[in-house]
């Protein structure tokens with residue numbers, strides 16, 4: 247319960263922070279026009295009683311009150327609707343921002359690889375509009391709550407038994423909640439299938455997969471799987487929807503019984519002289535309104551409970567992001583430059599999916615200023631090692647030190663600010679070209695000379711020179727005037743992004759040139775290595791992952807990984823002379839090129 251309240255308070259705070267005046271306005275005007283409804287029934291009672299008793303003053307007062315209440319309610323309804331849209335829109339934007347901060351700002355990558363995290367985030371993303379509607383759901387509940395309280399007071403004044411009418415409304419409300427629970431449970435039970443369904447749809451309609459679908463003739467297979475998965479999801483949802491409708495119908499019957507019973511009671515009272523004709527008018531009016539108020543209470547109640555559920559998820563994500571932030575014991579400053587370099591001692595690591603060790607007992611020195619190449623078969627652990635060096639995961643066993651200081655003592659963001667990288671699975675930022683490159687070093691993004699220098703270092707100047715507006719060209723065809731690039735051209739820009747940083751301590755190239763031909767890759771890396779050796783003044787270590795031995799050979803240290811362990815390491819000449827795995831693979835590849 248406390249957790250739920252905390253969750254509610256935190257999402258309500260988002261609504262109030264996004265649009266404070268409108269949120270307050272919505273809550274207050276909602277109460278005014280909700281109360282206007284039972285007060286109108288009271289006016290009707292006064293008018294009928296005034297007519298029966300020929301009391302003109304009372305009649306005029308009641309008509310005046312009715313006019314004032316109706317006009318006030320009308321104004322409030324307009325303002326309420328205006329506030330509602332303003333709050334939804336602004337809170338929606340703020341919720342999206344918060345989500346981006348929580349998901350993207352979480353340290354490391356481990357969370358992205360946990361299925362339970364993915365499921366939760368998937369649900370929150372799907373239902374984020376509900377978080378934006380928390381003020382609306384609260385205002386709705388407050389409205390129906392106020393209307394119910396005022397109605398109850400008026401009914402009790404006629405006869406206490408009439409209080410049963412709003413109580414029956416509560417039974418209806420509870421039945422409504424049960425029906426919503428069924429829908430939510432069905433949705434939760436099919437989250438994974440739903441993700442699969444979307445993935446299959448994406449595969450079946452995206453241009454990226456289109457080529458392979460046709461070449462392998464698997465379009466029908468993907469479509470059939472999509473159909474099967476849809477059936478599973480829809481069957482579960484249909485079953486829940488039927489059961490929920492049954493409960494809602496039962497709720498309707500309960501409130502109808504209350505309506506008929508209340509009118510019967512007041513007629514009996516009036517027959518016995520214990521109620522006035524005005525009381526009959528009041529009860530008929532209130533009972534009729536109560537049915538719709540209860541309907542709204544059920545809807546808002548269900549919406550509110552649903553919002554609470556999403557709010558709890560949101561809170562979970564916020565707490566997760568908080569705890570996932572690596573606590574830094576005795577934090578140390580990241581050195582301005584490397585003197586000795588990086589050292590791994592007995593490093594072991596397995597991914598959070600628990601499938602076992604991916605790296606075992608890795609001990610390795612990466613001297614300051616050195617170019618270190620990682621080679622090995624697919625799945626040998628090269629990228630994993632790079633992720634550990636970049637601080638995306640802490641090692642499970644052993645240590646990684648930077649000039650003798652344990653890497654885990656650096657705040658993750660400080661260390662990563664000194665890491666520059668280009669990956670094979672790079673991101674295609676569809677920004678203007680200079681931004682796509684410049685985000686590699688945000689403070690210098692608007693510095694044309696810095697961007698140009700990075701483009702030239704990456705051999706990507708020709709890509710930009712060929713664009714209609716040069717470095718100002720918008721990338722991505724879905725944007726106005728945007729152009730698309732080839733895979734290799736995107737990769738060259740990603741490489742330039744990785745070369746933006748002026749003073750990195752670690753530069754990582756994880757097969758960023760796989761889409762380029764061997765000759766171009768070789769030329770590029772020769773230049774990177776030369777630049778690294780000429781010294782950037784920071785003693786940066788350059789780590790290069792490549793399957794091309796012609797590129798790898800110029801590295802100062804070559805590390806051969808095999809099944810997550812270091813098989814051998816040394817310079818090209820040392821490894822060839824040793825006649826081990828490297829020598830064998832090198833010979834194989836050079837024979838293929840001869």
Ligand SMILES: Nc1ncnc2c1ncn2[C@@H]1O[C@H](COP(=O)(O)OP(=O)(O)OP(=O)(O)O)[C@@H](O)[C@H]1O
Nearest residue numbers: 359597599604622623624625626627628629630631
């Ligand atoms: N996110 C992940 N979750 C679970 N296992 C993973 C994950 N990423 C990689 N692995 C597993 O870790 C092992 C090493 O993968 P890694 O990507 O480090 O290899 P690699 O040497 O870079 O391979 P490649 O040359 O194919 O890029 C593989 O068995 C892979 O299946």
